[in-house]
Amino acid sequence: MTTPQQYTAPSADDFLMGGGVPSAKFPTVGHSVSGRITEKPTVEQQRNYEDDKLKFWDDGKPMMQLVVTLATSERDPENPEDDGARRLYVKGYMKNAVASAVRAAGARGLEVGGILTVTYSGDGEKKNVKFNAPKLFTAQYVAAAAAELHIPDPGTAQPTTQAPAATAPAAPAQVPGLTPEQYQAAMANPATAALLAQQQAAQAGAGNVPAF
Known part of the structure; x- marks a missing residue:
């Protein structure tokens, strides 16, 4: 089965002007989505694909996800107004990959101006016959600050014992x-x-x- 496009509450500007940011898609293993973070990431509750109802864990706690907006080089040839903005819905295996990338970069979290790259690296174990196997991801993060x-x-x-070559x-x-x-x-x-x-x-x- 195909995965429906994720839902997220529109921003004030999107609501007013009737626009919206499409979800980032990972159609095949090896596909990457990369871009500069253009908005402060937000956290929202996940929704059920079938009926759009809010999702909860068995203990009653809400199932949350991180929404990250990227300026990418992707363009939809059927949409002349596509500016490359894409939204990542970070949860599950993707959340673990992005968290590891942030730690590897020495950062404390995602920030506007940072560069985030997420790659669909393979499929996990299929535990429910009604759904596809979960997608696995790897990620890289480069913080905005030069340091x-x-x-x-x-x-x-560091000083060197050899004279630098004229390259x-x-x-x-x-x-x-x-x-x-x-x-x-x-x-x-x-x-x-x-x-x-x-x-x-x-x-x-x-x-x-x-x-x-």
């Missing part, structure tokens, strides 16, 4: 800690792009300081 983009600070670089500056997509896709997504954020440019300029200038 959390894993770019070395030239002032804290050309590394290509932008070779920024330490970032894949080319993450770099491209980071550059979509003007504030992050400015921080990257400052760090790269500082690194280039550090190699021209004469030794005494």
Whole structure:
């Protein structure tokens, strides 16, 4: 069976203007959704696919999910107004993957301007014949701040016993800690792009300081 599109309460602007942000989709194993977080993530209660009723655990506690809005490079060819915004509904296995990615990045949580990449990595054990096997995910997170983009600070670089070779500056997509896709997504954020440019300029200038 196919998974219906998730429901989330519209924002004030969406409600007023009649718009909405489509859900991120993971049609096949290996598919990734990546983009810059554009809104502060929110927590809401999950709803049942069949009747849209709120979902609860057996002990009566509400089943919650994290809603994350991303600016992605995806576009729906049938929707000329599609700007690439997608909503991730983070729960279950995806929640575990995103939490691990945030911890690996040294961050305390998801923030506006951060780059989140989620990949459909495979299927788990099918425990209910009425539903598909649960999807498994992996995730990567790069915080918006330059210090959390894993770019070395030239002032804290470790000394070396060999003279640095006269090599050309590394290509932008070779920024330490970032894949080319993450770099491209980071550059979509003007504030992050400015921080990257400052760090790269500082690194280039550090190699021209004469030794005494």
